[in-house]
């Protein structure tokens with residue numbers, strides 16, 4: 372069993388810190404998604420585990436062992452990157468055997484291990500083909516087979532699905548979930564900036580922004596009770612409204628709101644987070660009134676943008692029979708249990 376531990380790991384390029392004292396533990400057998408915007412340091416964190424970049428400070432541990440000074444091929448990791456990265460002049464089976472040879476696996480052992488990995492990814496009948504004779508999705512399966520052939524304790528996936536079209540992506544997502552069930556001891560670090568992938572696949576999500584870990588928790592925790600404005604906005608959609616904390620709720624632009632979960636300090640400034648799909652049309656508790664500034668029909672829902680006292684509030688409503696018109700006055704409301712307060716100033720967003 373092999374978990375991963377980042378122990379205050381920092382990475383810098385040319386004196387610029389791109390990973391800032393990362394502390395994070397991936398438990399044995401856990402899928403941890405690293406989620407964050409472009410340039411936030413996700414790939415860098417992965418490369419530090421793989422051994423392709425040397426931290427300027429801190430330690431990386433795999434299975435409790437300090438691997439910070441070890442070369443990549445001695446770390447027992449499999450890695451898959453965004454672009455298939457197969458060797459074009461090698462057949463599928465040679466590609467899959469590559470890591471085994473680098474590890475100096477015995478000649479007798481290699482064919483069986485290759486067959487096993489190709490079987491797992493549904494690519495057994497393509498063993499003799501060249502990468503150029505495969506579709507993008509098939510190439511990515513081979514890349515996954517290559518990573519699995521060495522029977523890694525740790526699997527590093529860097530946006531493995533981002534080069535695939537939407538339909539293929541959702542099929543491969545299900546495949547990865549199945550592989551994880553078949554390999555319950557393998558720890559997976561999965562880099563993505565697609566929140567659906569993170570929410571679907573991960574046991575926990577680590578949210579990165581500007582070289583730092585911002586938040587970490589189960590998908591449900593981060594979605595229902597985000598710790599920061601950044602997480603609230605990045606994991607799912609959010610309305611973030613400035614409020615003042617009050618007894619039993621908050622005050623937004625002079626309107627008293629009733630909330631189930633509050634902050635300890637009445638009078639303090641805070642941010643109210645309410646998800647667009649938890650707003651309903653019509654009168655009710657916690658009414659927000661305003662004028663419609665934009666209507667988007669999205670098939671199964673209508674997205675309304677409503678100007679409430681100068682704030683742009685978005686609501687995702689089940690498809691409305693009559694399309695509301697721009698400029699119409701509407702009332703939205705939400706249940707006291709459906710909003711959370713975030714302390715102001717805790718977020719980088």
Ligand SMILES: Nc1ncnc2c1ncn2[C@@H]1O[C@H](COP(=O)(O)OP(=O)(O)OP(=O)(O)O)[C@@H](O)[C@H]1O
Nearest residue numbers: 384385389407408409410411412413414415416564
């Ligand atoms: N080899 C390098 N030399 C110099 N700077 C680098 C190098 N690799 C990455 N960086 C910088 O480090 C920062 C973090 O990059 P990283 O690739 O980790 O981001 P990321 O979160 O994976 O982004 P993306 O979602 O776009 O892949 C960026 O500002 C990037 O420009």
Ligand SMILES: [Mg+2]
Nearest residue numbers: 413414415529
């Ligand atoms: Mg990246």
